[in-house]
Amino acid sequence: MTTATNPVANIGRATLDFLADVGRICIFAAQSLLAVFTPPFYLANLGRQLLSVGFYSLPVVGLTALFTGAVLAQQIYIGTGRFNAESTVPTIVVFGITRELGPVIASLMVAGRVAAAMAAELGTMRVTEQIDALTTLATNPFRYLIAPRVLAATLMLPILVLIGDIIGVMGGWLLSTTVLGYNSVGYLQRSMDFLETWDVISGLIKAGVFGFIIALMGCYQGFNSSGGAQGVGRATTNAVVSASILILAANYIITSIVFTD
Amino acid sequence: MATPKLSLQDVHKRFGSKVVLDGVSLDVYPGESVVVMGGSGTGKSVMLKCVLGLIQPDSGRILLDGNDITHVHGREREHLLRRFGMLFQGGALFDSLRVWRNVSFGLISAQRMRKRDARARAVEILAKVGLGPEVGDLRPAELSGGMQKRVALARAIATNPEIIFFDEPTAGLDPIMADVINKLIIERVRDLGATALTITHDMASARKIADRIGMLHGGKIIWIGPAAEVDHSGNPYVEQFIHGRAEGPITMAVRRQ
Numbered sequence A: 001m002t003t004a005t006n007p008v009a010n011i012g013r014a015t016l017d018f019l020a021d022v023g024r025i026c027i028f029a030a031q032s033l034l035a036v037f038t039p040p041f042y043l044a045n046l047g048r049q050l051l052s053v054g055f056y057s058l059p060v061v062g063l064t065a066l067f068t069g070a071v072l073a074q075q076i077y078i079g080t081g082r083f084n085a086e087s088t089v090p091t092i093v094v095f096g097i098t099r100e101l102g103p104v105i106a107s108l109m110v111a112g113r114v115a116a117a118m119a120a121e122l123g124t125m126r127v128t129e130q131i132d133a134l135t136t137l138a139t140n141p142f143r144y145l146i147a148p149r150v151l152a153a154t155l156m157l158p159i160l161v162l163i164g165d166i167i168g169v170m171g172g173w174l175l176s177t178t179v180l181g182y183n184s185v186g187y188l189q190r191s192m193d194f195l196e197t198w199d200v201i202s203g204l205i206k207a208g209v210f211g212f213i214i215a216l217m218g219c220y221q222g223f224n225s226s227g228g229a230q231g232v233g234r235a236t237t238n239a240v241v242s243a244s245i246l247i248l249a250a251n252y253i254i255t256s257i258v259f260t261d
Numbered sequence B: 001m002a003t004p005k006l007s008l009q010d011v012h013k014r015f016g017s018k019v020v021l022d023g024v025s026l027d028v029y030p031g032e033s034v035v036v037m038g039g040s041g042t043g044k045s046v047m048l049k050c051v052l053g054l055i056q057p058d059s060g061r062i063l064l065d066g067n068d069i070t071h072v073h074g075r076e077r078e079h080l081l082r083r084f085g086m087l088f089q090g091g092a093l094f095d096s097l098r099v100w101r102n103v104s105f106g107l108i109s110a111q112r113m114r115k116r117d118a119r120a121r122a123v124e125i126l127a128k129v130g131l132g133p134e135v136g137d138l139r140p141a142e143l144s145g146g147m148q149k150r151v152a153l154a155r156a157i158a159t160n161p162e163i164i165f166f167d168e169p170t171a172g173l174d175p176i177m178a179d180v181i182n183k184l185i186i187e188r189v190r191d192l193g194a195t196a197l198t199i200t201h202d203m204a205s206a207r208k209i210a211d212r213i214g215m216l217h218g219g220k221i222i223w224i225g226p227a228a229e230v231d232h233s234g235n236p237y238v239e240q241f242i243h244g245r246a247e248g249p250i251t252m253a254v255r256r257q
């Protein structure tokens, strides 16, 4: 059997490739973090990224949160109705949104927008030698291009998620009061009664981590792309896919290890 | 003889199994203008990138003023690169920035010049490459290919670097504009004392700007000599190249591959 068709060899090679990738991403992450904390800081670039990651993601995050909150209320109403516990709907909706669905769904949506945009932009800069040109003009690409993106995404995601949380709860409230016949003030009251600060904070911490992952994967894939337009296309797809998978994996790890209470 | 400004000593570089540089050695003396010619894909651009540290050579040494810079990285490399100017073959203009920001990028980032002064300086340099001040406010995507090349050239020389690399400065320009660029390169070297290393296929341009002309073939500099001697090099590769003949030793090598 040749090595190309030997299944054991293939699994071995894939595993090694995977480990090499993990290593490269870790090094890239360390370099990015170093760049975030060492001068010079490019504030104009940071401003532009804050705007494009934060402000321009608001419509996407707002709409998904609204619908998610509404459908969550609907389903929980059906579920709790089976054992006559409909009064718990507001509590469960707010719990589910702040701790889980708010951060995860907003981050997945932003991953689709932002990781793709970062990978496409940096990938184009790579294949047209703009990153090389930046280096020859004595400017560190990690500080100029990557640090602002990583910082902007890590800062903006918690803010976006907080706004998403509020809109999500409003979505549940809207559906419950208009369709399911809940009392408007009573619903909001019950939403707040059992909500703990930690529910919201833990979701926002998650969001920060997810923001970091989004920018990291967008930048990593773009920065290391090669092979013209096709390569940039591949980098863009890889950025969205890898960011989404890492967000879900990180969410599990964070929830099961850190936020067990 | 004086210490070379720039010296490549037995530089090797391969990509996978493909050997591109196979022991390149080249000295460029202070205030000299050297032209390197060679067939497409022989590794001329790779050679320049090895010197700049954009590509790490597999072996060999690169000396700047007699100091080994082959393995200089990080801040030190950043500092070193301030002494270089580079015109990329494809221009490599930052397409998110306006033309004047492109031209003054090195002035603002490396020399910390104020924006207003940098802008005035950008307009000045644009004029030198035959572009009016109104071009400064455009984006690179709004320029023609030849205009992009000239803006890239303006960016490469804006900081008055000691050593300038020009990767095909006249490709894609009309003959008149090509001559303006030739004059500009000569002026940099003669008047400002810069050291220039130019890659070109344009023989007319090479004869005008070069003190010495070298030829890269098969991963090595196979011939180098004063510009005036290029016509009597006695080297069949050089002769075929400068006369642009389809038949000769270079073509044979291509066919053999």
Ligand SMILES: Nc1ncnc2c1ncn2[C@@H]1O[C@H](COP(=O)(O)OP(=O)(O)OP(=O)(O)O)[C@@H](O)[C@H]1O
Pocket: B015, B020, B038, B039, B040, B041, B042, B043, B044, B045, B046, B047, B089
């Ligand atoms: N980053 C890279 N990865 C893999 N191969 C590369 C890379 N850069 C260059 N090469 C290969 O090295 C060889 C030399 O490329 P280079 O760009 O230096 O050619 P050149 O002499 O400048 O040609 P031209 O006159 O067409 O510009 C080419 O065969 C190219 O495929």
Ligand SMILES: [Mg+2]
Pocket: B044, B045, B046, B089, B167
């Ligand atoms: Mg080239």
